[in-house]
Amino acid sequence: MTPEHQRLADAKDKKSPWRRFGPYLSERQWGTVREDYSPDGNAWNYVTHDMARSYAYRWGEEGIGGVSDDDQLLCLGLGLWNGQDPILKERLFGLSGPEGNHGEDVKEVYYYLENTPTHSYMRMLYKYPHRAFPYEWLVQENAQRGRSRPEFELLDTATFHEDRYFDVFIEYAKAGPDDLLIQYSVVNRGPEPATVHVLPQIWFRNTWAWGYDDYRPALSTSAKGTITVEHREFDNLRLFCEQEPELLFCENATNVPRLYQGTSAEKFFKDGINEYLLHGNKDAVNAEGNGTKAAAHYTLTVASGQTQVVRLRLGSADLAKPFDDFDRILQQRRGETDAFYQVIQKDLQNADARNVQRQAFAGMLWSKQFYYYDVAEWLKGDPAMPPPPAQRRKGRNSGWQHLNNADIVSMPDKWEYPWYAAWDLAFHCLPLAQLDSEFAKNQLRLLLRDWYMHPNGQLPAYEWALADVNPPVHAWATWRVYKIEQKQRGGEGDTAFLESVFHRLLLNFTWWVNRKDQHNNNIFQGGFLGLDNIGVFDRNAKLPHGYYIEQADGTSWMAMYTLNMMRMALELTKTNPVYQDLASKFFEHFLYIAGAMTDTDNAGLDLWDDEDEFYYDVLNTPTGRHPLKVRSIVGLIPLFAVEVLDEDLLQEAPRFVKRMNWFLDNRPALASLVSRWQEPGKGDRHLLSLLRGHRVKRLLKRMLDEAEFLSEYGVRALSRYHASHPYVYHTPEEDFTINYEPGESATDLFGGNSNWRGPIWFPINFLLIESLQRFHHYYGDDFKVEFPTSSGQYSTLLEIADALTARLTKLFLRDEKGQRPTFGDDKRMQNDPNFRDYLLFYEYFHGDTGRGLGANHQTGWTGLIAKLLQPRS
Numbered sequence: 001m002t003p004e005h006q007r008l009a010d011a012k013d014k015k016s017p018w019r020r021f022g023p024y025l026s027e028r029q030w031g032t033v034r035e036d037y038s039p040d041g042n043a044w045n046y047v048t049h050d051m052a053r054s055y056a057y058r059w060g061e062e063g064i065g066g067v068s069d070d071d072q073l074l075c076l077g078l079g080l081w082n083g084q085d086p087i088l089k090e091r092l093f094g095l096s097g098p099e100g101n102h103g104e105d106v107k108e109v110y111y112y113l114e115n116t117p118t119h120s121y122m123r124m125l126y127k128y129p130h131r132a133f134p135y136e137w138l139v140q141e142n143a144q145r146g147r148s149r150p151e152f153e154l155l156d157t158a159t160f161h162e163d164r165y166f167d168v169f170i171e172y173a174k175a176g177p178d179d180l181l182i183q184y185s186v187v188n189r190g191p192e193p194a195t196v197h198v199l200p201q202i203w204f205r206n207t208w209a210w211g212y213d214d215y216r217p218a219l220s221t222s223a224k225g226t227i228t229v230e231h232r233e234f235d236n237l238r239l240f241c242e243q244e245p246e247l248l249f250c251e252n253a254t255n256v257p258r259l260y261q262g263t264s265a266e267k268f269f270k271d272g273i274n275e276y277l278l279h280g281n282k283d284a285v286n287a288e289g290n291g292t293k294a295a296a297h298y299t300l301t302v303a304s305g306q307t308q309v310v311r312l313r314l315g316s317a318d319l320a321k322p323f324d325d326f327d328r329i330l331q332q333r334r335g336e337t338d339a340f341y342q343v344i345q346k347d348l349q350n351a352d353a354r355n356v357q358r359q360a361f362a363g364m365l366w367s368k369q370f371y372y373y374d375v376a377e378w379l380k381g382d383p384a385m386p387p388p389p390a391q392r393r394k395g396r397n398s399g400w401q402h403l404n405n406a407d408i409v410s411m412p413d414k415w416e417y418p419w420y421a422a423w424d425l426a427f428h429c430l431p432l433a434q435l436d437s438e439f440a441k442n443q444l445r446l447l448l449r450d451w452y453m454h455p456n457g458q459l460p461a462y463e464w465a466l467a468d469v470n471p472p473v474h475a476w477a478t479w480r481v482y483k484i485e486q487k488q489r490g491g492e493g494d495t496a497f498l499e500s501v502f503h504r505l506l507l508n509f510t511w512w513v514n515r516k517d518q519h520n521n522n523i524f525q526g527g528f529l530g531l532d533n534i535g536v537f538d539r540n541a542k543l544p545h546g547y548y549i550e551q552a553d554g555t556s557w558m559a560m561y562t563l564n565m566m567r568m569a570l571e572l573t574k575t576n577p578v579y580q581d582l583a584s585k586f587f588e589h590f591l592y593i594a595g596a597m598t599d600t601d602n603a604g605l606d607l608w609d610d611e612d613e614f615y616y617d618v619l620n621t622p623t624g625r626h627p628l629k630v631r632s633i634v635g636l637i638p639l640f641a642v643e644v645l646d647e648d649l650l651q652e653a654p655r656f657v658k659r660m661n662w663f664l665d666n667r668p669a670l671a672s673l674v675s676r677w678q679e680p681g682k683g684d685r686h687l688l689s690l691l692r693g694h695r696v697k698r699l700l701k702r703m704l705d706e707a708e709f710l711s712e713y714g715v716r717a718l719s720r721y722h723a724s725h726p727y728v729y730h731t732p733e734e735d736f737t738i739n740y741e742p743g744e745s746a747t748d749l750f751g752g753n754s755n756w757r758g759p760i761w762f763p764i765n766f767l768l769i770e771s772l773q774r775f776h777h778y779y780g781d782d783f784k785v786e787f788p789t790s791s792g793q794y795s796t797l798l799e800i801a802d803a804l805t806a807r808l809t810k811l812f813l814r815d816e817k818g819q820r821p822t823f824g825d826d827k828r829m830q831n832d833p834n835f836r837d838y839l840l841f842y843e844y845f846h847g848d849t850g851r852g853l854g855a856n857h858q859t860g861w862t863g864l865i866a867k868l869l870q871p872r873s
Contacts, residue, residue, distance in 0.1 A: 004340035007118045012438050017177045018118035019408075024370040025066030025075055027092050027414040031104070033396065033463040034059035034373050037381065039389035041396045043464075044096040044104075052091060054255035054271040056206045058382070059372045062091050062418075063201070064110075065124050065170035067180070070408055072205050072370035073217075073233055076314065078170060078184065079199035079295055081277060084132035088274040090201070092415055093135060101145040102744045102854075103753020106415040107138045107154045111838040112859070114337055114358070115365035117436035121333040122172040124366065125838065130164040130194045147746050155828060164190040166302070167834065168198075173333040178237065179315040181330055186310070188302035189834060195301045197277065198310050199248075202227060202239050203293035206252045211383030220290035221247050227294050228317065240322040241296040242311040248273050249291035250284065344434065347871045356812045359839045360866040363859025364410070364431050371409045371420060373463060376401040400466045404451045410443055412860035413843070416753075419463040422447060423470035423530050426477035427763045427861035430484065434866065437485035441497050444478050448504035457511030468540060470530045471557045472512060475505050475564035476767075482571075495575055502568050509565060512558060522596035523607070526554025533749035534717065534756035535617065536628050536729045536736045545622065552607045552615040553634040555597055559641035559690050562590040566688075567643055573653045580656040587660055587688075590641070591670040594690050597638070598673065613698040619729075630727045630738050631719035632756070633764050636703055638690045639771045644778045647684035687778040696775060697785055703768075704800065705789035713821060713850035714760040714808045715768055716742070720847070742847030754854055759844040763861045765808055766868070772801035805868050811850050812839060812865060821850030841865065 001009075010016040029035060030052040036043035047055055052062070061068065063077025080089040094106035114123035134157045141152040159165075167187040174180055188194050208216045217231035225244035229237040241247070250272025256264040258271070268286050273295050275284035300308045313322040344361075345354050375397050381388040397403070409420045410428040417424075425443060433440035446452060447459050454460070461468035478501045486493040516524045525548060528540035537543060539551070566586035572579040597607050597615075607615050609627055615635035616627040650657050664671035673692075691699065703709045708719040723740035738757060739746070745755035776783070776797035784794040787803065795803070811822045822842065823829040830836060841862040843854030 002339045002343060003336045004116050004118065004120060005343070007120055008436060008438070011118055018120065018174070020069055020177050021067055021174070021180055022070065022119040022368055022408070023066065023115070023122060023366045024068045024070060024072055024368055024408055025061050025063040025077060026369050026411075026418040027062055027064075027066075027106075028094070028416075028418050029057050029060045029062040030055070030091075031096055032059075032418060034378065037388045037392070039391050044098055048096070049091075049093060051259055053087060053274055054258050054269060056209065056252050056254040056270055058206075058210065059378075060370060061203075061205050064090065064092060064126055067119075067122075067172060068205075068370060069233075070370065071233070071406070072372070073207070073231060074202070074204060074229065074237075076180075076182070076200070076202050076239075078126070078168070079197075079201050079273070080126075080128050080166075080168065081197040081199070082128065082130055082132075082166075083195060083197070084130070086132070086135070086278075088199070088277060089128065089133065090274070093133065093138075094415060095139065095142055097751050097753065099139060099142060100151065100753070101142050101147055101149065102151055103751045104416050105142075105151055105753075106856070109154055109160075110857075111840070112359065112362040112366040112857070113838070115362040116337050116340055117365065117439065118174075119172070119365070120174045121337045122170075122366070123362075124170050126168045126170065127160075128166045128168055128196070129159045130166070130190055131159050134159050147744065147748070147752060150744060155826070160828075162191055163834075164194070166194070166196055171330065173330045175315065175325075175329050178234075180313065181326055182312040182314065183326075183330060184310040185307055186300055186302055187307045188304055191304055193301055193303050195299065198298040198300055199273065199277075199295040200241070200298075200310065200312050201273075201293065201295045202229075202314075203252050204231065206292070209253065209384060211385070217292065218290055219249065219292060219294045221249075221294075225296070227296075229314075236317045237314065238317045238319075239294075239296075240313045240315070240319065242323055243298070246297040247289065247294060248276060248297055249286040249289055249294045251286075251291050252293045347873075348869060350813075352814050353809070353869050355837060356809075356839055357866045357869045360841060360859055360863050360869075361431065361435055363841055363857060364428065364863045364866070365435070367411045367414055367857070367859055368408050369411045369414055369418060370407070371411075372406045374404045374406075375466075376404070397463070397466045400454060400460065402451065402455060403460060403466065407446060409446065410860070413855040413857045415857065416843075416855035417462075417858075417860070420447075420460075421462040421470065421530075421860075422459045423473050423763075424860045426473040427766070427864060429477050429481050431863045431866040433481045433484040434870065437481065437488060440481050441485070441494070444474065444481060444501060445497075445504075447474065448501060448508070453504065453507065454511075456515075457507035457509075458515070459508055469516070469527045471526075471553070472508065472561045473557070474508065475561055475568065478502075478505070479564055479568055482568075493571070495572060498568055499572055502565070502572065505565065509561060512561070516554065516558075522555070522593045523550045524554040524558045524593075525549060526551050526557065529553055529557070531634075531717075531756045532754045533745055533747050533752075534630075534632055534634065536619075536630060536727070536738060538749055540750075548620050549628070550607065550618040550620065550625075551634070552597075552617050553637040555593060555607065556615075556637040556641055556690060559590055559593045559597070559638070562586045562593065563641055563643040563688060566590065570645070570649060570653055570656065573656065577653075577655065580653045580659075583653065583656045584659040584663075587656070588663055590688060591663070591667070591673060594641075594673045595670045597690060608695070613695075614702060615699075628727075628729065631702065631708065631721055633709075633715070633717050636699060636709070636715070636764075636768065639696070639699060639775075640767050642687070642689040642691075642771050642774045644774055645686045645688065647686075650686070685778050687775075689775070693779070693783065700785050700800075701789050704785065704787050708789075710788055711760055711847050711850075712807060713811050713845060713847075714765045714804060716758055716847040717756040717761055717764065717844075718758045718847075720758070740847075742849075743851070743853060754843060758847040759853060760808075760811075760847055760850070761844045762808065762864045765804065766861075766864045769801045769804050769868075772797045772804070776801070809865065809868055811845055811852075821845075822852040824849060824851030 036046040066077035068075040109127040169185040171183040225241040227239040250268040253266040255269035272284040275281040429440040460466040569583035742758040787795040840856040841859040842852030843858040
């Protein structure tokens with residue numbers, strides 16, 4: 001057992017709180033729903049980036065490479081100033097949703113390089129220019145670019161010309177749960193000496209100004225280079241700053257005069273250090289050396305190619321010589337991190353693949369965030385603050401007043417999406433389980449808690465619209481995490497976890513059945529389902545004239561859900577036979593959905609198009625049902641609903657088998673949907689799927705066609721067929737068109753910051769690969785499909801799954817020319833030794849070139865690359 005594995009065990013057994021401090025700060029708190037108290041819900045403009053330095057946040061904190069305790073009471077982060085910028089660099093800059101030509105977009109260069117599950121060692125890199133940061137240039141250039149043009153990024157400016165920038169490596173190492181070593185290594189990449197001000201910061205989240213609890217903690221100094229932390233939740237804690245830098249103190253309080261031209265009882269404000277350093281305003285900081293925010297001010301002049309180091313330590317006040325063992329502990333934690341990943345990567349031989357996977361894991365772990373949101377308090381406002389506009393009471397999220405979140409949650413991207421998303425989080429849990437199955441299980445439990453899940457059983461989608469509907473993948477993730485951990489534990493599964501989640505999922509499943517099957521015919525509508533702009537219409541909006549859409553993907557997700565629940569119930573049957581009845585319930589429900597999708601009772605509801613041999617959404621209008629013939633992943637999602645049952649599993653559930661056989665004997669139309677049930681497949685296995693073998697082959701013919709879905713880098717979200725054959729739906733009012741768009745979105749549906757009309761998305765590809773593996777588990781090597789379509793070459797489904805995996809991993813790995821497709825034609829990122837081995841994990845990828853697009857720190861579901869790189873046993 002490595003030291004990190006031991007720390008995980010100690011944390012799980014509550015022997016030592018190794019998880020207490022971690023990278024739990026957001027990278028953007030401004031522009032979030034939680035900080036928005038406007039009458040119209042215009043969150044982007046209520047607190048802007050320009051306001052952020054002066055505004056005391058209500059619900060969370062942000063920082064560059066920031067850490068905090070798990071209640072986010074005490075925070076640490078980095079401030080920088082190059083002597084040129086108009087503001088102190090305390091937070092990452094980016095464009096708001098309305099400012100970006102493709103929605104919100106961070107405009108910085110930073111990388112997550114190392115992290116361990118207990119955060120005993122963490123390392124990241126922030127690249128800071130010598131020149132003035134081009135704030136206005138980035139805003140203005142993106143404002144004049146339309147949706148047809150790419151985003152204008154920081155590296156597109158001249159700011160990094162001649163390598164005039166600093167590489168700032170941020171490292172943390174824990175000597176103990178509450179003993180944190182901090183090291184900033186500043187490297188000058190430029191051709192001549194350059195000066196930079198380095199300002200490590202420490203502050204308290206403001207918990208005292210809202211009218212609930214007026215207890216006010218304090219930071220103070222009584223010795224040179226030392227900041228004392230006085231807080232009732234922390235005992236005897238100090239921040240030691242090597243080299244006795246100048247210490248600057250102010251308050252984490254809103255600068256009311258600057259923002260609102262009002263008066264304030266406070267003397268010092270959140271932006272005091274900025275005002276003192278950049279404008280020489282000595283009255284902006286507290287000369288008496290105390291406050292609720294403080295910084296240690298270092299001025300470094302770094303020679304070309306050289307490195308200077310700043311060291312700090314947050315630890316017990318009893319540490320007499322805090323820096324004597326600093327280097328030894330730091331080096332020890334680095335070595336222990338290597339040892340931990342040697343175990344994780346023991347079967348991964350390729351050095352480049354190990355680097356990609358390790359950075360993906362680092363991104364997953366750095367993307368944890370303390371997420372705080374009490375909807376009832378947020379809606380009514382705080383006692384010590386002016387009452388918010390009355391219309392808020394019936395506005396955004398007003399139907400979710402039970403929701404009260406204050407937890408460490410895995411974020412999709414801590415700048416672009418600094419809030420959890422229900423289906424994103426499910427995918428996060430698979431790579432997280434490879435490192436820390438306990439954390440992954442707790443994440444899955446979290447969304448099912450009473451203070452997350454709605455009393456009606458719906459899961460919260462995300463803070464912009466908690467009532468939106470994401471695909472029901474929670475059960476799938478639960479089963480996959482259970483199996484991952486079971487393998488790690490030598491075959492011992494955590495059935496207590498499985499059982500607890502199963503019972504909560506029953507509530508969510510019932511919500512789906514009651515709310516999304518409008519006519520009780522097992523054809524589901526679902527709505528938005530997380531696919532933003534994939535449809536002809538905005539699927540989250542109510543359609544006019546009483547129209548509604550029967551969704552091939554919504555119905556298929558529900559079929560998958562039933563199989564996931566059935567499989568979990570059969571697993572629980574091993575320890576409690578009562579679950580056989582629940583397994584039967586989900587088996588029968590699956591067949592009813594499958595029957596509806598294939599119109600077994602001739603009700604005219606079939607979502608399969610015999611002419612095109614593809615699944616389509618169907619629009620219901622007063623004049624009848626009209627297939628929306630868009631060749632998209634909506635028509636491939638039926639592949640996800642597949643389960644294979646081994647004979648030995650069925651032998652352990654005789655009551656389930658008896659009920660199942662009765663059902664199949666007495667419902668022959670539905671029984672015909674179960675592929676060769678009485679004729680076991682490879683190794684005495686039985687298949688449950690929405691698709692018989694013929695339809696599997698017909699769908700795969702399109703999916704594996706390089707002129708349609710199959711890209712060199714995975715499966716596209718929309719068929720390339722629509723590049724020359726746009727789909728148009730005519731209405732009396734207007735025509736609705738869908739074109740193949742392999743890159744950035746050309747529509748502003750859902751803000752235009754993502755695109756499902758051609759690019760490659762990891763979550764869908766991952767589920768396709770898993771489905772092919774399960775189909776192969778049943779059919780075996782005799783079932784072959786032409787791959788690629790029209791190539792004349794035939795492969796097994798397992799070989800195709802492996803080939804798709806290779807295409808996805810190829811996005812990140814160096815090719816024979818040393819290039820990474822995800823970097824596109826960016827020569828600096830492809831060739832510069834200070835860029836080429838640092839990875840960004842994008843939200844999605846260009847359908848033809850593989851270039852990374854969208855949010856560029858999406859080691860949320862794109863973190864699935866870590867799972868795909870892991871060799872199969």
